[in-house]
Amino acid sequence: MSGMPPLLEAHGLVKRLGGRLVVDGVDLVCHGGQVLGLLGPNGAGKTTTLRMLYGFLSADAGVIRFEGADVSRQLSRFKRQLGVCTQEDTFDGDFTVRENLEIAASYFRPRPPAVGRRVDELLERFALATYAGDKPEALSGGFRRRLMIARALVHRPRMLFLDEPTTGLDPQARVAVWDLVNGLRADGLGIVLTTHYMDEAERLSDVLTVLAQGKVAAHGTPKSVLGDMLGEHVVVLPADGPSRPAVATWLDAHGLGEPLTVLGAWHLPLSGEQLADFAHAFPALRYEVRPPNLDDLFLKLALPCTA
Amino acid sequence: MHGLRAAIEWQSRAVVGRHLRVYLKNWHTSFLPPVLEPITLLLAFGLGLGAYMSSGIEWHGRSVGYMNFVAPGMLAYATFMTAIFQSLFGAFIRMRYQRTWEGQLTTQIELRHVVWGEILWAALLTTTYVAIVGLVLSVCQAVGLLQLELAFLPVVIPIVFVAASAFAALGLCFTALVPTIDHMNLPIFLVVLPLGFVSATYFPLGHPVLAAISIANPLYHLAEGLRGLLLAGDGTGHLAGLAALLAVMLAVLVPLDMRLLRKRVLGD
Numbered sequence: 254m255s256g257m258p259p260l261l262e263a264h265g266l267v268k269r270l271g272g273r274l275v276v277d278g279v280d281l282v283c284h285g286g287q288v289l290g291l292l293g294p295n296g297a298g299k300t301t302t303l304r305m306l307y308g309f310l311s312a313d314a315g316v317i318r319f320e321g322a323d324v325s326r327q328l329s330r331f332k333r334q335l336g337v338c339t340q341e342d343t344f345d346g347d348f349t350v351r352e353n354l355e356i357a358a359s360y361f362r363p364r365p366p367a368v369g370r371r372v373d374e375l376l377e378r379f380a381l382a383t384y385a386g387d388k389p390e391a392l393s394g395g396f397r398r399r400l401m402i403a404r405a406l407v408h409r410p411r412m413l414f415l416d417e418p419t420t421g422l423d424p425q426a427r428v429a430v431w432d433l434v435n436g437l438r439a440d441g442l443g444i445v446l447t448t449h450y451m452d453e454a455e456r457l458s459d460v461l462t463v464l465a466q467g468k469v470a471a472h473g474t475p476k477s478v479l480g481d482m483l484g485e486h487v488v489v490l491p492a493d494g495p496s497r498p499a500v501a502t503w504l505d506a507h508g509l510g511e512p513l514t515v516l517g518a519w520h521l522p523l524s525g526e527q528l529a530d531f532a533h534a535f536p537a538l539r540y541e542v543r544p545p546n547l548d549d550l551f552l553k554l555a556l557p558c559t560a
Numbered sequence: 561m562h563g564l565r566a567a568i569e570w571q572s573r574a575v576v577g578r579h580l581r582v583y584l585k586n587w588h589t590s591f592l593p594p595v596l597e598p599i600t601l602l603l604a605f606g607l608g609l610g611a612y613m614s615s616g617i618e619w620h621g622r623s624v625g626y627m628n629f630v631a632p633g634m635l636a637y638a639t640f641m642t643a644i645f646q647s648l649f650g651a652f653i654r655m656r657y658q659r660t661w662e663g664q665l666t667t668q669i670e671l672r673h674v675v676w677g678e679i680l681w682a683a684l685l686t687t688t689y690v691a692i693v694g695l696v697l698s699v700c701q702a703v704g705l706l707q708l709e710l711a712f713l714p715v716v717i718p719i720v721f722v723a724a725s726a727f728a729a730l731g732l733c734f735t736a737l738v739p740t741i742d743h744m745n746l747p748i749f750l751v752v753l754p755l756g757f758v759s760a761t762y763f764p765l766g767h768p769v770l771a772a773i774s775i776a777n778p779l780y781h782l783a784e785g786l787r788g789l790l791l792a793g794d795g796t797g798h799l800a801g802l803a804a805l806l807a808v809m810l811a812v813l814v815p816l817d818m819r820l821l822r823k824r825v826l827g828d
Binding site: 270271307309310311328329332333335337339341342343344345346347348352356357359360361362404405 | 570571574577578581582585658659660662663664665666667668669670826827828
């Protein structure tokens, strides 16, 4: 991947909305055939960043490049290469499923070739053929999402933006969307995905960019991001146990600050060395050691915001 | 300039194309209002109210039958109301409830195209509506109910298109400002209906205060301009005033629509 030029790259993106700094110097890169997961708690700036990337909002500062070219100079040509699936359903309720795909194709120039055949192909691939003549409102949540993604692909874009594509779906529908995303990655599309579901981010993303308070808090593969931000292990122990003062003192002494408290338990992200030291300091303490996951990262980022 | 050029760009036409496709899907109900409304109004105002004015109405020093007076006013009022209502309710529903705009804005269509697309669609719809009303008036003339200068009817079409564009720009301005669809009553009762009444569409403006106010009302100039054309074959004075007012409206309201809707739709 490193030898190929990035499909999409953004440097120093800044956006103020209503006088508030929402995105503050975000950098990111996405290659073809790669899923970039954009993560962060509510208010971290994910959707605003995504909206700048697909040209819905203009950046106050920073540059977005598509295959090395500054998109601000040729925004319309850039947008021809993009497919966007927004968080909310924005399909056209006046049209049937098939007509939604046809009308979406009419919003692009050069016109997508052989639209009818492309629509048939998408209806088939997204298992929507049975509902082609129905209005979208008649579809279940999972099929509505499929329609949204199919609509974003009708003009054969090279980049796809998925803003929380599985929010509100049942597990079966989520897995179906994951399969579709995997297939699109295999087709060579560059995909930028935002999600609240950590399992989704971990399964789908080749690379993660973690945002917190409008800034990039971490970037890399899911494993490296977890290692950089949390350490190699997470120790879980009761927050109200008799050893609490001693553990708090130990954390202070190791510069680890306040631990994460979830449902009455402390979750302490530790490196291998710190874990050995912890075990040595508290030989009689009962606790659980597990590998870190993106939920830990999410909580670590979210808790200061929600406090 | 950038915003003005958007009026003729393909994206604005694509937006109009989308609205046209929806309209044609529902053609059997879409064509009913422009056919039935003039018939109803001619019956109500012309035959009903007109029966109390058997000597007609004095217009520019001559007596004119009330139905003949009302018919051009009906074209003007239809222009005003159709354009305003399409850009108020139609656009608001697409923006707020159907999220059509948001979907369009994720493609190569940008906000300036959405704005122009809505304005041009409202103008096209209005012109079609008025053309159908014109056909109904022609039928009425053929059966002896009206005596109009129908040769000037084709001239009405481009005038209506430009006037409807300006009225739609006014409607979009309210669409950008009203927080909910329930608040539509404010612009309707504070602006739209007063403008409609002070316009000489259905009755002449005898009161000097109303006459003075009407000078600044584009609907008044449209009604009198069309009346001049269809009753006397000349509406130049009012049409010149109308052209000036419409030019000012478009120059001020379209950029204002774009600014207000950028804030409303993009949050920017």
